Amino acid sequence: MSLEAFHHSEPLTLGVELELQLVNTHDYDLAPYAEDMLRLMAKTPLPGSVVPEMTNSMIEVSTGICHSSSEVLGQLTQIRDALVKSADKLNIAIVGGGTHPFQQWHERRIYDKPRFQELSQLYGYLSKQFTIFGQHVHIGCPDADAALVMLHRMSRYIPHFIALSASSPYVQGQDTAFDSARLNSVFAFPLSGRAPCVLTWGEFEQYFDKMTRTGVVKSMKDFYWDIRPKPEFGTIEIRVFDTPLTIERAAALAGFVQSLAAWFLAEQPFTPAEDDYLVYTYNRFQACRFGMDAVYVDPASGDHMPLREHIVRTIDHIARHATGLGASGALHMLRGEASGGQNDARWLRSRMQDEQLLAEVIRQAAMRFRGTPP
Amino acid sequence: MNELMSFWTQGLRPSAGLPTVQWSLLLAVAAVTGYLVQRYSGLPKVVGYTLVGTVAGLAGFSGVVWPLQGIGLFLVELAVAVVLFEAGGRIPLRWFRHNPMVLVQSIAESALTYAAVYWVLLWLGVPERAAGPLALVAVAASPTVLTRVVADTRAAGPVTDRAIVLATLSSLYALVLGSAQAELLTRPAADWRGAIYPVLVVLGVSIAMGALLSLLVRLALRVMSPGSENTSILLLALIAAAAAIAAHMGGSAPLAALLGGMLLKQLHPRPWAWPRQMGTAASLLTMLMFVLVSTVAAQADWSVKVAGVVLALIAVRLLAKAVGVGVGNVGSGASWRQAVWVSCAMTPMSAIALLVASQFVVAAPSTGGLIASIALPAILLMEVLGAVIATLAISRAGESSKPSALARDLRKAPYDKEPS
Numbered sequence: 195m196s197l198e199a200f201h202h203s204e205p206l207t208l209g210v211e212l213e214l215q216l217v218n219t220h221d222y223d224l225a226p227y228a229e230d231m232l233r234l235m236a237k238t239p240l241p242g243s244v245v246p247e248m249t250n251s252m253i254e255v256s257t258g259i260c261h262s263s264s265e266v267l268g269q270l271t272q273i274r275d276a277l278v279k280s281a282d283k284l285n286i287a288i289v290g291g292g293t294h295p296f297q298q299w300h301e302r303r304i305y306d307k308p309r310f311q312e313l314s315q316l317y318g319y320l321s322k323q324f325t326i327f328g329q330h331v332h333i334g335c336p337d338a339d340a341a342l343v344m345l346h347r348m349s350r351y352i353p354h355f356i357a358l359s360a361s362s363p364y365v366q367g368q369d370t371a372f373d374s375a376r377l378n379s380v381f382a383f384p385l386s387g388r389a390p391c392v393l394t395w396g397e398f399e400q401y402f403d404k405m406t407r408t409g410v411v412k413s414m415k416d417f418y419w420d421i422r423p424k425p426e427f428g429t430i431e432i433r434v435f436d437t438p439l440t441i442e443r444a445a446a447l448a449g450f451v452q453s454l455a456a457w458f459l460a461e462q463p464f465t466p467a468e469d470d471y472l473v474y475t476y477n478r479f480q481a482c483r484f485g486m487d488a489v490y491v492d493p494a495s496g497d498h499m500p501l502r503e504h505i506v507r508t509i510d511h512i513a514r515h516a517t518g519l520g521a522s523g524a525l526h527m528l529r530g531e532a533s534g535g536q537n538d539a540r541w542l543r544s545r546m547q548d549e550q551l552l553a554e555v556i557r558q559a560a561m562r563f564r565g566t567p568p
Numbered sequence: 569m570n571e572l573m574s575f576w577t578q579g580l581r582p583s584a585g586l587p588t589v590q591w592s593l594l595l596a597v598a599a600v601t602g603y604l605v606q607r608y609s610g611l612p613k614v615v616g617y618t619l620v621g622t623v624a625g626l627a628g629f630s631g632v633v634w635p636l637q638g639i640g641l642f643l644v645e646l647a648v649a650v651v652l653f654e655a656g657g658r659i660p661l662r663w664f665r666h667n668p669m670v671l672v673q674s675i676a677e678s679a680l681t682y683a684a685v686y687w688v689l690l691w692l693g694v695p696e697r698a699a700g701p702l703a704l705v706a707v708a709a710s711p712t713v714l715t716r717v718v719a720d721t722r723a724a725g726p727v728t729d730r731a732i733v734l735a736t737l738s739s740l741y742a743l744v745l746g747s748a749q750a751e752l753l754t755r756p757a758a759d760w761r762g763a764i765y766p767v768l769v770v771l772g773v774s775i776a777m778g779a780l781l782s783l784l785v786r787l788a789l790r791v792m793s794p795g796s797e798n799t800s801i802l803l804l805a806l807i808a809a810a811a812a813i814a815a816h817m818g819g820s821a822p823l824a825a826l827l828g829g830m831l832l833k834q835l836h837p838r839p840w841a842w843p844r845q846m847g848t849a850a851s852l853l854t855m856l857m858f859v860l861v862s863t864v865a866a867q868a869d870w871s872v873k874v875a876g877v878v879l880a881l882i883a884v885r886l887l888a889k890a891v892g893v894g895v896g897n898v899g900s901g902a903s904w905r906q907a908v909w910v911s912c913a914m915t916p917m918s919a920i921a922l923l924v925a926s927q928f929v930v931a932a933p934s935t936g937g938l939i940a941s942i943a944l945p946a947i948l949l950m951e952v953l954g955a956v957i958a959t960l961a962i963s964r965a966g967e968s969s970k971p972s973a974l975a976r977d978l979r980k981a982p983y984d985k986e987p988s
Contacts, residue, residue, distance in 0.1 A: 218729070220658050222839045226725045226967065234901060282666035283901045284726065301722065301969055550793055553839030 197402040197414070200338035200395055203428030204259075206455055206519065207334035210266050210448050211256040212437050213247055213327040214277070214563075215289040222556040224251035224297045224325070225286050228305060234280035241269040244277075248310050249302040249325045251294075259334075262520040263449030270441040278564045287560035290444075291538065292327055292362025292376035292436030295552040299323045299366070320383065326376040329359060329435035329444055331451045332427055336459070338395035345421050345430045346391060346466030347458050348451075349474060352420055352434055353481035353490055354505050358528055359435035359447055360485045361538035364552060373485030373539035376436050377478070385411070386418040387475070391468045398423070420478075434478075439538045439562045442527070449516065449524030454508075456515035464494065486535040505532040594624055595852075598859045612720040612959055614713055617858040618951045624859070625866025634864050634940065635929040636922070642812065647857035648712060648919045649811045649825035650804065650850055653781075655711040655736040656829025657840050658729070670730070673896025674737040677889050677914070678707050681738075684888035685881055689942075692877050698938045701928040704749065705921045705943050706885045708742035709735035713916035713951060716854060717958045725967030727906050731913035731958070734893065736826065739920045743823040744771065746924035751818075753931035773819025778827030781810040785828075786835050794841040804849060822923060861919050862951060868944035869937075878945045889914050905965075912961035916954025917947045 218225040228250040235244045241258040255277070257269040274288075281288050302322040304314045314321040335341035360373035372378065380386050392398050405411040414422060424431045432451060438444045457463065470493040480488035481501060488501040509529045516525045531537060545555045598620040602613030609615075636644060664671045686703035690696065714735050718728055751766030784806055792799045810828065811821035833840075890911035897907040925943040929936035962968050 218724075219660060220840055223724075225729075230726050230901065230903075230906075233903065279666075280901075282663075285660065285663045285667070285729070301724075303966070303969070306966075551795055551839065551841060553841055557837075557839055 196406075197399050198425045200341065200423070200425040201428040203334035204261075205334050205336045205340075205459060206261075206452055207429075208260045208263070208266055208448050208452055209257055209332035209427070209429065210260070210270065210444060211254055211330040211332075212270070212290070212441075212444055213252055213254045213329070214437065215291065215294050215327055216251050216253065216281070217287050217289055217294070217556055217560065219285055219287055219557075222287070222553040222560075224249075224294050224302070226250040226303055227284055227286050228253050230284055231277070231280055231286075234283060235276060238276045238280075240273050240276055242273060244273070246305045246307060246310075248305060248313070248321060250305045251297075251302065252305075252325065252327065260448075263445045263452060263524045264520055266448045267441065267445035270445060274441050274563070274565070287557070288563055289556055289560045290327070290361065290437045290439040290563050291542070291559055292360070292374060293365050294325065294327075295364030295542070295555065296367040297325060299325060317383070320379075323379050323382070326362070326379050327437040328376065328433060329437050329447065331432045331435065331448050332424060332429035333432070333451055333455045334427075334429050335455075338398075338423075338425070339393070340459075341423050341428075341430050342393050342395060342398060343466060344455060344458055345389060345423060346393065346470065347464065348421055348430065348432060348454065349388065349466070350470060350493055351454060351508070352474070353477040353488060353501055354508065355432060355434050355447070355451075356436075356478065356481035357485045357488055357501055358450070358505065358532065358537060359438055359443070360482070361436040361439055361542065363539045363542055364546075367552060369543070369546075372483050373537065374436050374482040377434065377482050380418055383418045385416060387420065388471055389417070389419045389422060391466065391471060393466065436538070439541065439559050440565075441563075443538070446524035446527050449519070449521035450509070450528055452519055453512045453516040453521050453525060456519060457512045460515060469493065485537050485539050486532060502532045502535055505529075590629070591856075594620065594629070594859060594863075595856060598855060602855065606720060612717045612955050613855075614716045614720075614858050614955050615952055617855050618862040618948070618955070621859040621862025622866045622948060622952075625863040628867075629863055634867055634926075634944075635936065636864065636926040637930075640860060640864075641926070642815070643853075644857050644860055644919050644923060645815060645821040646808055646811050647853045648822040648923065649807050650853060651712045651715055652736065652739065652822050652826040652920075653803075653807055653829040654840070655715065655732060655739075656826040657833045659733055659736060659830050660833050660837065661830070667901060669896060669898065669900035670733065671737075673893055673900050674734050676896040677734065677892025677911070678738045678741045680892040680895070681707050681885055681888040684884045688880055688884045689877070692880060694877060694942070695935070695938070697932070698935045698942070701746070701749065701925070701932075701935075701939050702881065702942055704742055704746045705925045705928075705939075706881060706917075706946075707738050707745075708917065708920045708924060709738045709889070709914040710916040710918040710920060710951075710954065711735040711739060712854065712857065712920065713918045713955050714913060714958055716858075717913075717916075717955055717962065721959060721962060722969035723962045723967045724969070725962075725965065726902060727909045727913060727965040728962055728967050730902060730906070731910045731962075734910065735914050735916075738914070740823070740826055742920060742924050743820050743826070746927055747771075747774075747820040747823065750927035750931040753928070769818050770820060770823075773814055773817045774823040775827055777810045777814040777817075777819055777824035779831055781806055781824065781828035782832035782835060785832055789836060789838075794839070800849075822920060857919050858951070861922050862948055864922065865944040865948035865951070868948075869941050870945065871941075874941050874945065877942050878949070881942065881946050882950060886911075886915055909961040909965040913958045915950060915957045917950035918954075921947050 216225050216227045228246050242256045244255050247254045255273050260266045277288050299322045302325050304310050362374050362376035365375045420434045421432050473491040473493050486502045490501040490504045509525050516522050598617045601620045602616035605616035606613045682703045685706040686699050689699035747770040748767040814824040815821045893907050893911040928939050
C-alpha cells in the first residue's frame with residue numbers, strides 16, 4: 195500500500211482528540227460502558243465525533259476543525275456537557291488523566307471492532323495494557339514538506355508537552371514515581387518513539403514504501419510515533435500528551451501547540467537536524483519521570499536548565515504569536531502552572547496524600563472533569 | 569485401659585455441641601462442592617452450596633427448623649443484611665433524578681410480577697389468603713445470588729449493574745410490603761388506624777435502625793480508612809448489631825441494612841472500598857446462608873399437585889419480570905438486548921424470599937403450611953436454576969471476565985480474550 199497524498203488544510207487550524215475513562219460510581223474502577231455511552235451520545239448533535247477506543251471502558255472524543263484554542267474549548271465544553279449528561283443517565287462518571295490509578299489491566303475487555311481485535315491478536319497483553327488515555331493535537335500545515343519540517347521542529351518541545359500534560363503518576367495502584375507513566379506503556383510497542391528525520395515528503399514516501407515492503411507496516415496507523423504526519427487531514431498529530439483532568443487545560447495545550455506552530459511558520463527559527471535527536475530520549479525520559487522538575491538539555495547548545503524555566507522562556511518568546519491567535523489566555527494559564535511547578539500529576543498526588551484512597555482521588559478527578567470543584 | 573478410654577472420651581467431647589460439628593462438616597462439604605462445581609463446570613459456587621444444602625435437607629438433616637427461628641433465622645438475616653447493605657450502597661438516589669425510567673422499570677417489573685403471580689395462583693385454585701403472600705415472595709429477586717454470581721465470574725457492566733439495582737429494589741418492596749402484611753396478619757385491625765400502626769412500627773424501626781447504622785458508619789469513616797481491615801470488621805459488627813436490634817424491636821433486619829446502605833451512599837458519596845476487604849468472613853456467612861436456605865427449602869412437603877402450581881408460579885414470574893423490565897426499558901438508557909439479559913439475571917430467588925415466606929408462616933399458621941409448600945420448592949428451584957440463568961445471561965451480555973464453560977460453548981463473542 196502506498197502512502198496517501200498529503201491533503202490540503204488551512205495552516206494553524208486545530209483539532210483535538212481526548213481519550214477518556216469511564217468509571218463506575220460505586221468503587222470508581224473502570225466500567226465497560228463504551229457501547230452504552232456511544233449509543234446515548236449518538237442522539238445528541240455535536241461538533242466532532244465520539245468513537246470507541248481499544249478497551250470498552252474508554253471512549254475518544256474529538257473536536258471538529260477549530261481556528262483557536264477558545265473554539266476548541268467551546269466545542270469541548272459542548273461535548274463534555276453531553277458526556278456528563280449521558281454518564282449521569284447510566285450512573286457512571288467520566289474522568290480525564292493518562293492512566294486509571296488502580297485498574298487491573300487483565301480485567302479489561304477489548305472493544306468489539308475488527309481493528310481492535312486484530313491489534314489484540316498481534317500485541318497480546320500489551321493491547322490490554324494500552325488502557326491508557328492521551329490527548330492528540332492536530333495542527334494544520336501549509337503543505338507536505340512544511341508538515342515534516344514542522345514535525346521535527348515540534349520534537350524539540352516534546353518534553354514541554356509531556357510535563358505540562360502529565361497526569362499519570364499511578365499505575366495498578368502504585369505511585370510509579372513518574373509524572374507520566376503512560377508513555378512507558380506506549381514505548382512497549384514497536385514503531386513507537388520518534389519519526390525518522392526526513393524533511394521532504396518525497397523522502398518520507400520512500401521511507402514508507404520501504405517499510406511497507408518489509409510487511410511490518412500497512413498504513414500510517416501502524417506507527418505509534420510521538421508525532422506523526424496525518425496526510426488525510428493535512429496535519430501533523432502530536433500524541434505525547436496525557437489526557438488532562440480538565441477540558442480547560444486540554445484547550446490551553448492546543449493553544450500552546452498552535453502558538454509554537456505560528457512562530458515556526460512566521461520566523462522559521464531553526465532547521466531541524468538528526469543531531470536534535472541525540473538528547474531526545476533523555477529529555478523525554480526526564481519529563482516523564484520528573485514532570486516540571488525535569489532537566490532540559492537544549493539540543494542546539496547542549497545547555498542544561500530546569501525544564502520549567504525553558505517552558506516559561508518559550509511561552510514568553512511566542513507570546514506575540516499567541517496574541518494574534520487569541521491564545522494569550524491559554525498561554526498565561528500554562529505559564530502560571532509552569533512557574534509554580536504545577537501539573538495534574540502533582541494535583542493527583544496531593545489529593546492522594548490527603549485522602550489515602552485512590553478511588554476517592556478518581557471521584558474528585560471526575561468532579562473536576564465535569565467542572566464541579568470537589 | 570478404662571482410665572485411658574475415659575481420658576480420650578473426655579478429650580473428644582465436642583465443646584460446642586453436636587449441631588456445631590454437624591454444621592461445620594456440612595459447610596466443609598459445601599466448600600469443596602462449590603469449588604469443584606466452579607472448577608469443572610464454570611458455574612458459580614452458589615450452585616454447589618445449594619446442592620449440598622438440598623441433599624442435606626432431603627436426607628432429613630435436622631440442624632435447622634422451619635419456619636426460621638433462633639440462631640438459624642439470625643444467621644440468614646445477618647448474611648442477607650450484609651449483602652443488602654452493600655447492594656443498597658450501589659443505589660445513589662440522584663441516579664433516579666437523572667434517569668427516572670430506572671425507577672419506573674423497577675416498579676413496573678415488581679408490580680407486574682405481583683399481579684401476574686397473584687392472578688395465576690387464584691386461577692389455579694390457591695386461596696386468596698395464600699396467593700397474596702406468595703405473590704409478594706415472587707416479587708423478591710435475589711441480590712444475594714446475583715452478587716455471588718458476579719463475584720465468581722468477575723462480571724462488570726451495564727447489565728450486571730442494572731440487574732443488581734433492580735433486584736435490590738424488588739427486595740426492598742418485598743421486605744417492606746411483606747413485613748407490613750405479616751404484621752397485619754398477626755394483629756388484625758378493627759379500623760385503618762389499627763391497620764396502619766403495625767406497618768408504621770415495622771417501617772419506623774427499620775428506617776430508624778438503618779439511619780443509625782449509616783450515621784455510625786459515617787462517623788467511623790471520618791477517622792478510619794474504608795480500605796482498612798478494621799473498618800470492614802467494624803462494619804460487619806455494626807450490621808450484626810443493627811440486625812439483631814431491628815428484629816428484636818419489631819422491625820426488619822434486612823430492610824434496616826438495605827436502607828442503611830442507601831442512606832450512607834447519600835450521606836457519604838465517596839467510594840466504597842470495603843467490599844474488597846470483607847473477604848473470607850463475608851464469604852463464609854453467605855455460604856452458610858445458601859446452605860441453610862436450601863436445607864430448609866428442601867424440607868418442604870413435595871407432591872405432584874403442588875409441583876404444577878410451583879412451575880406455574882416460576883413461569884409466570886419469569887415472564888412478568890421480563891415484560892416489566894421491557895416495558896420500563898424505554899428511555900432508560902439500555903438497549904432491548906440488554907433488557908432481555910437484565911430480566912434473565914433477575915430470575916434467582918433465595919434468602920430474601922425465604923425470609924418473607926417465613927414471616928407469613930409465623931404470622932398465619934393456618935395458611936403457613938400451604939404458603940410454605942409452594943414457596944419453598946420455588947425458592948429451592950430458583951436458587952439453583954436462577955444462578956445458572958443469571959450466569960449465562962451475564963456471560964451472553966459479554967460482561968463476564970471469566971465466562972463459564974457452558975457459556976463459552978454457547979457463544980462465539982470476541983470479548984474476554986485472555987492473554988496467551
